[in-house]
Amino acid sequence: MTEAQRPLSPHLQIYKWQLTSVLSIGHRATGIALSIGTLFLVWWFIAAATSDSAFAAAQSFFGSWLGLILLLGWTLSFFFHLCNGIRHLCWDAGWGFDLRTTYASGWTVVAVSIALTLIAFIAGLVVRG
Amino acid sequence: MAEAPLRTPLGRAFGLGSAKEGVQHWWAQRVSAVALIVLGLWFAASLIAHAGADRAAVVAWLHEPLSAVLAVLMLAAVFYHAALGLQVVIEDYVHSEWLKLSTIVAMRLISLGLAVAGIFAVLRIAFGG
Numbered sequence: 001m002t003e004a005q006r007p008l009s010p011h012l013q014i015y016k017w018q019l020t021s022v023l024s025i026g027h028r029a030t031g032i033a034l035s036i037g038t039l040f041l042v043w044w045f046i047a048a049a050t051s052d053s054a055f056a057a058a059q060s061f062f063g064s065w066l067g068l069i070l071l072l073g074w075t076l077s078f079f080f081h082l083c084n085g086i087r088h089l090c091w092d093a094g095w096g097f098d099l100r101t102t103y104a105s106g107w108t109v110v111a112v113s114i115a116l117t118l119i120a121f122i123a124g125l126v127v128r129g
Numbered sequence: 130m131a132e133a134p135l136r137t138p139l140g141r142a143f144g145l146g147s148a149k150e151g152v153q154h155w156w157a158q159r160v161s162a163v164a165l166i167v168l169g170l171w172f173a174a175s176l177i178a179h180a181g182a183d184r185a186a187v188v189a190w191l192h193e194p195l196s197a198v199l200a201v202l203m204l205a206a207v208f209y210h211a212a213l214g215l216q217v218v219i220e221d222y223v224h225s226e227w228l229k230l231s232t233i234v235a236m237r238l239i240s241l242g243l244a245v246a247g248i249f250a251v252l253r254i255a256f257g258g
Binding site: 034078085092123125129 | 159162163165166169170173176177178179180181182183184187188191200204207208211214215218243246247249250251253254
């Protein structure tokens with residue numbers, strides 16, 4: 001099949017970086033990261049359903065340095081996608097479109113998602129002991 | 130000046146637009162997002178509570194009917210929401226028509242397979258051991 005060679009809009013690199021666009025890209029990137037994380041989520045559930053040794057293997061992976069770094073990334077991705085998703089739902093309801101509110105809600109999302117990530121991760125490490 | 134109608138009266142009544150699916154995808158993404166605010170926070174809190182836990186503790190947790198039902202709903206909502214989101218990403222970046230279609234079909238099948246595997250694992254723990 002022949003693909004039509006239509007002109008494309010300017011690419012990302014010619015635009016100035018700004019909070020709104022970074023958070024928009026971040027929403028998509030964290031969504032993809034969380035989708036990849038679902039593979040590990042299903043592995044964890046299957047391991048729990050299978051045997052003590054299978055579950056111990058999964059738990060030791062998530063407790064390793066690589067596992068903890070991945071968990072930190074998924075925790076931040078989860079809370080960012082959650083907070084920014086609520087921001088999107090507010091926009092869908094027609095609230096918060098003016099520039100000042102958009103930036104205020106954007107910085108709020110950044111601050112709250114980092115704070116929730118730290119709280120969740122520290123709580124997890126405390127529970128684990 | 131009256132605008133010339135570019136859409137037939139029947140097309141306007143159907144309200145499905147040029148993509149032929151109307152706002153169904155948009156609504157499904159939002160409804161599953163709202164469900165995941167609750168289910169996601171519940172699951173994150175549950176994971177923190179079980180950080181470093183052995184298999185017996187996780188099995189006991191999923192033996193509780195409420196936990197099992199919420200875990201099944203969480204997995205269903207996660208994979209539904211992820212498939213809807215990944216579809217948009219694929220539609221944005223894959224321009225070849227046949228490759229786009231086959232990538233979306235493959236992604237949907239993988240999402241469905243993972244959802245069924247995860248839900249089966251939860252049910253196996255909930256009903257058995």
